[in-house]
Amino acid sequence: MALLSKPNEKTESGFSPIPVIDISDPESKHALVKACADFGFFKVINHGVSSELVSVLEHEAVEFFSLPASDKTQVAGYPFGYGNREIGRNGDVGWVEYLLMNANLDFGSHSFFPGLFNNPETFRNALLEYTTSVRKMTSHVLEMITDGLGIEPRNTLSKLVSDKNTDSIFRLNHYPPCPHHINTNTNTNGGNNVIGFGEHTDPQIISVLRSNNTSGLQINLADGSWISVPSDPSSFFFNVGDSLQVLTNGKFKSVKHRVLANSRKSRVSMIYFAGPSLTQRIAPLSCLTDNEDESLYKEFTWSEYKNYAYHSRLSDNRLQPFERNAVLEYTTSVRKMTCDVLEMITDGLGIKPRNTLSKLVSDQNSDSKFRLNHYPPCPLIHENIDGACNNVIIGFGEHTDPQILSVLRSNNTSGFQINLTNGSWISVPSDPSSFFFNVCDSLQVLTNGRFKSVKHRVLTNSMKSRFSMIYFAGPPLTQRISPLTCLMNNEDESLYEEFTWSEYKSSAYNSRLSDNRLQPFERKLFPLND
Numbered sequence: 001m002a003l004l005s006k007p008n009e010k011t012e013s014g015f016s017p018i019p020v021i022d023i024s025d026p027e028s029k030h031a032l033v034k035a036c037a038d039f040g041f042f043k044v045i046n047h048g049v050s051s052e053l054v055s056v057l058e059h060e061a062v063e064f065f066s067l068p069a070s071d072k073t074q075v076a077g078y079p080f081g082y083g084n085r086e087i088g089r090n091g092d093v094g095w096v097e098y099l100l101m102n103a104n105l106d107f108g109s110h111s112f113f114p115g116l117f118n119n120p121e122t123f124r125n126a127l128l129e130y131t132t133s134v135r136k137m138t139s140h141v142l143e144m145i146t147d148g149l150g151i152e153p154r155n156t157l158s159k160l161v162s163d164k165n166t167d168s169i170f171r172l173n174h175y176p177p178c179p180h181h182i183n184t185n186t187n188t189n190g191g192n193n194v195i196g197f198g199e200h201t202d203p204q205i206i207s208v209l210r211s212n213n214t215s216g217l218q219i220n221l222a223d224g225s226w227i228s229v230p231s232d233p234s235s236f237f238f239n240v241g242d243s244l245q246v247l248t249n250g251k252f253k254s255v256k257h258r259v260l261a262n263s264r265k266s267r268v269s270m271i272y273f274a275g276p277s278l279t280q281r282i283a284p285l286s287c288l289t290d291n292e293d294e295s296l297y298k299e300f301t302w303s304e305y306k307n308y309a310y311h312s313r314l315s316d317n318r319l320q321p322f323e324r325n326a327v328l329e330y331t332t333s334v335r336k337m338t339c340d341v342l343e344m345i346t347d348g349l350g351i352k353p354r355n356t357l358s359k360l361v362s363d364q365n366s367d368s369k370f371r372l373n374h375y376p377p378c379p380l381i382h383e384n385i386d387g388a389c390n391n392v393i394i395g396f397g398e399h400t401d402p403q404i405l406s407v408l409r410s411n412n413t414s415g416f417q418i419n420l421t422n423g424s425w426i427s428v429p430s431d432p433s434s435f436f437f438n439v440c441d442s443l444q445v446l447t448n449g450r451f452k453s454v455k456h457r458v459l460t461n462s463m464k465s466r467f468s469m470i471y472f473a474g475p476p477l478t479q480r481i482s483p484l485t486c487l488m489n490n491e492d493e494s495l496y497e498e499f500t501w502s503e504y505k506s507s508a509y510n511s512r513l514s515d516n517r518l519q520p521f522e523r524k525l526f527p528l529n530d
C-alpha cells in the first residue's frame with residue numbers, strides 16, 4: 001500500500017492578510033461582509049464543528065488515497081467518483097487525485113463505498129455527519145452575512161443551500177508530494193511551483209475548505225497578485241462562489257484560487273461546495289439593487305449555469321456570458337426611442353411611409369456611435385488667466401454632429417449649450433431623467449435645410465464632474481443622402497449635392513471641430529456673375 005507522507009503537526013506562522021472571523025460572535029457579521037467584498041475569502045474560527053468528526057473523515061480519506069491505484073480506479077467516474085490528474089472533462093490536469101461525491105441531503109446511497117473500505121459504514125457515517133455539520137455552519141455564516149448586509153429575512157441566502165433539493169458537492173483532494181522541483185519561484189510552496197489544482201473560481205454559492213497541515217492553497221487578490229494561505233487544520237476556509245457574486249450583484253467577489261503541490265508533504269483537503277437547487281433562479285437580490293437596470297447579470301437557473309460551467313476549462317471566466325452588456329442594452333433601447341421620434345417627425349412632416357427616416361438608423365448596417373464623456377471639475381474657471389477675465393473653459397468646442405440624430409443624456413451637471421439662429425448661446429439646464437435630441441448634418445440635408453443641424457458646445461464646471469453619454473444615430477455607410485423628394489417640388493430645389501454617408505463621414509473626419517462640414521456639399525444655386 002502506498003503510504004502518504006505524515007502530515008506536519010505545526011501550523012505555519014507569519015502574518016497573513018486573510019481575514020479571520022470568530023463566528024461565535026454575532027458582531028462578526030460586519031467583518032464577514034467586508035471579507036467577502038475585499039477578498040471573497042476568509043478563515044473561520046470557533047465554528048462548532050467537532051474536531052473528532054474532522055479527524056475521522058481525514059483518517060478515512062488518507063486510508064482511501066493509500067489504496068492501490070487499481071482499487072481506486074474501480075470507483076472512477078464522472079461527475080462523481082475517483083479521479084487522478086484529470087480535472088473535469090475539458091483537458092485540465094493537476095498534481096492531484098480526488099474523490100468527488102454528491103452531498104445532497106439524500107446522499108449516502110453511493111454504490112462505490114462497499115468493497116473499498118474496511119468498514120464502509122464508518123466512511124459513510126463520517127461523511128454524513130461531517131456534511132451535516134458543515135452545512136449547518138455554512139447556513140449560520142450565510143445568515144450572519146445576510147444580517148451584515150441588512151437583508152431580511154435572515155434566511156434569504158441560507159435557505160438556498162439548506163433547501164431539500166440543494167445541489168451540493170463534497171470533494172476529497174489528495175496532493176501527493178511532487179518530486180519535480182522547479183526552483184525558480186521562491187514565492188510558491190517550498191520552491192516548488194507544480195500546479196496541484198489550477199486557478200479557478202468555484203461556481204456554487206460558497207465553498208468550505210478544510211485541509212491538513214500542508215499549505216499550497218493560494219488566493220488571487222484584487223491587484224492580481226497571489227498570496228499563500230497558511231494551513232490551519234483546526235479552522236475552515238470559506239470562499240465566495242460565482243453564484244454568490246451574482247446574488248450580491250458583484251458586491252462580493254468569487255475568489256480565484258489554486259493549489260501548488262508541495263515537494264515533501266502530502267496535502268489532503270476536503271471541500272464542501274454549497275450549491276442551490278437545480279431549478280433555483282440566480283439573479284442579483286432585489287434588495288441590493290435599486291432597480292432591475294442596475295443588475296450586472298442576466299438571470300439564470302443554477303442548472304443552466306452548472307451545465308455551462310461543466311463545459312468550460314478550469315481557468316475560464318464562466319460568468320462572462322452571463323454579464324449584462326450595459327452599452328448594448330442602452331444603445332438598443334435608445335435606438336428604439338430614436339426610431340419612434342423619427343417616425344413622429346416623419347408623420348409630422350406628412351411624409352409616407354412612416355419609416356422613411358427611421359429605417360436609416362434601424363438598418364442592421366447602420367453606422368452609429370456611442371460616446372461617454374467625462375468633464376472633470378475645472379478649477380481654472382474662477383482664476384484670472386493672464387489677467388484676462390476668463391470664466392469660460394471649453395470642455396467640448398462648438399460643432400455640429402455629422403449623423404442623422406444624436407441623443408444625449410447627462411448627469412445633473414449642466415454645461416451643455418446650444419447656438420440659436422441669432423448666433424447667441426443658451427445653456428441647457430441639466431435633467432438626468434430626460435434625453436436631449438440634436439438634429440445632425442445628415443438630417444439637415446434630408447430635410448433640404450428645413451431642419452437645422454444645431455451648433456453646440458460644452459463648458460466645464462468649476463466644482464462638479466459632468467458625465468454624458470451620447471448615441472449618434474447614423475445611416476449605413478452606403479446610404480445615399482440627399483433631400484427627400486417629397487419635401488421638394490423638383491430636384492432643382494435641392495440645396496445639396498448628393499453624397500453617401502461614407503463620403504460625408506470621411507470628409508467630416510478630416511475637418512476641425514468647428515468647421516462647417518456641410519459647406520463643400522452645398523449646391524451653388526446662384527453662381528456669381530463676374
Ligand SMILES: C=C1C[C@]23C[C@@]1(O)CC[C@H]2[C@@]12CC[C@H](O)[C@@](C)(C(=O)O1)[C@H]2[C@@H]3C(=O)O
Binds near residue numbers: 087089090203309313
Ligand atoms: C474543469 C472543470 C472542473 C470543474 C468543472 C469544470 O468544467 C469547471 C469547474 C470545476 C469545478 C471547480 C470547483 C469544484 O472543484 C468542482 C467540483 C465544481 O463544481 O466546479 C469542479 C469541477 C470538477 O472537478 O468536475
Ligand SMILES: O=C(O)CCC(=O)C(=O)O
Binds near residue numbers: 197211258
Ligand atoms: O484542494 C484544495 O485545497 C482546493 C481545491 C479546490 O479549490 C477545488 O476543489 O475546487
Ligand SMILES: [Fe+2]
Binds near residue numbers: 200201202207257
Ligand atoms: Fe476551488
